[in-house]
Amino acid sequence: MAIAALTDTERNDALAMLPAWTLREDGLAIGRTLRFADFGEAFAFMTRVAIEAEKADHHPEWFNVYNRVEITLTTHDAGGLSQRDVTLARFIDAVARGADA
């Protein structure tokens, strides 16, 4: 399904609302690393995000080791960042609440 990539202005405005996220050097993805109390907390978080990702048909790239979850958001169908990444990032921020690594 085709979806438009954000313009530079849209991307910068979105990032201003997502201070926990880092723009990847190529500008095509954003990332955030989270650290939880233990694996159970990390996996509970991942489960909540997975359910939301399925609902939205928009899925994170992520890597988990024990209590750490590294997340990359990009839209393959847009070849870069789209509004779907911004929406998922905001959901993740709400679920993660201060679990920054």
Ligand SMILES: C[C@H](O)[C@H](O)[C@H]1CNC2=NC(N)=NC(=O)C2=N1
């Ligand atoms: C067929 C299916 O709708 C697409 O492949 C969806 C699934 N999840 C997706 N997730 C992400 N991150 N980017 C996409 O472009 C994407 N496309």
